[in-house]
Amino acid sequence: MINKINVYDIVRDNFRTLVHDSDGTRSDWDIALFVVVPAIASASLLYFKGVFGQTTGNVLITAFSIFAALLFNLLLLVYDIVKKSNNELTTTKARFLKQVYSNISYSVFISISLIAILLAYFVALASPKLVYVKYGLAFLVYALTANFLLTMLMILRRVHILLSKEFEPPNDSALKQ
Numbered sequence: 001m002i003n004k005i006n007v008y009d010i011v012r013d014n015f016r017t018l019v020h021d022s023d024g025t026r027s028d029w030d031i032a033l034f035v036v037v038p039a040i041a042s043a044s045l046l047y048f049k050g051v052f053g054q055t056t057g058n059v060l061i062t063a064f065s066i067f068a069a070l071l072f073n074l075l076l077l078v079y080d081i082v083k084k085s086n087n088e089l090t091t092t093k094a095r096f097l098k099q100v101y102s103n104i105s106y107s108v109f110i111s112i113s114l115i116a117i118l119l120a121y122f123v124a125l126a127s128p129k130l131v132y133v134k135y136g137l138a139f140l141v142y143a144l145t146a147n148f149l150l151t152m153l154m155i156l157r158r159v160h161i162l163l164s165k166e167f168e169p170p171n172d173s174a175l176k177q
Contacts, residue, residue, distance in 0.1 A: 002041045007109050014106030014151070017099040034150055042142030053123065061118050065149075068111035075104050087121040096162050110148045117141055118170065 004090050018030035082089070111121070117140050124134040 002123045010102070010105045013102035017102050017122070017154075028039075034147055038143040038146035038154050042139050045142045046135060046139055051125075051134055054122065055123060057108055057118050059123075059147070061115055064111040064118075064148075068115070071104050071108045071111065075101065075108070078104065093162065093165070100155060100158045100162070103151055103158070107148060107151050107155065110144055110151070114141060114148070115142050116145055117144070158163050 015031070015034075018027050018034060019025060020027050021075055065157040078097060082094075082097055082101075085093075115126065117137055121137040121141060
């Protein structure tokens with residue numbers, strides 16, 4: 001029963017895309033960028049700014065709800081591209097599409113997780129007894145939001161690379177005449 005909602009593969013596949021493009025080995029710099037930098041940024045925000053209010057939380061819930069819906073549509077577009085390409089995909093293009101698919105799936109998961117965390121945050125915000133819970137949830141919101149933004153930039157870059165290759169003229173001598 002729990003396998004129906006198990007997201008381990010989604011998270012694992014996303015982190016497997018954090019590799020060097022040249023040789024496919026794990027990139028410690030990428031892992032630091034996507035894990036350590038958001039943690040440091042959220043700790044800094046919590047220290048200097050503190051927790052956020054209900055209005056900011058409402059805006060975040062709305063934004064992540066919209067992103068989740070749009071990203072689901074993008075998943076379907078990637079699936080459609082792969083399905084229509086069938087056996088015509090080059091190894092590089094197939095690898096990029098798999099990485100984009102993994103990154104988009106992870107972004108949908110982060111969006112849904114952030115919505116749930118924000119709802120829990122509202123409960124903690126209303127109760128003065130849950131001060132530490134409120135700070136812990138605020139830390140998660142800050143860190144996951146930073147991770148989400150970085151992941152979206154990575155998706156944008158990979159889609160840009162994929163599409164820019166499509167706009168290159170074919171290397172065909174018949175077209176030169």
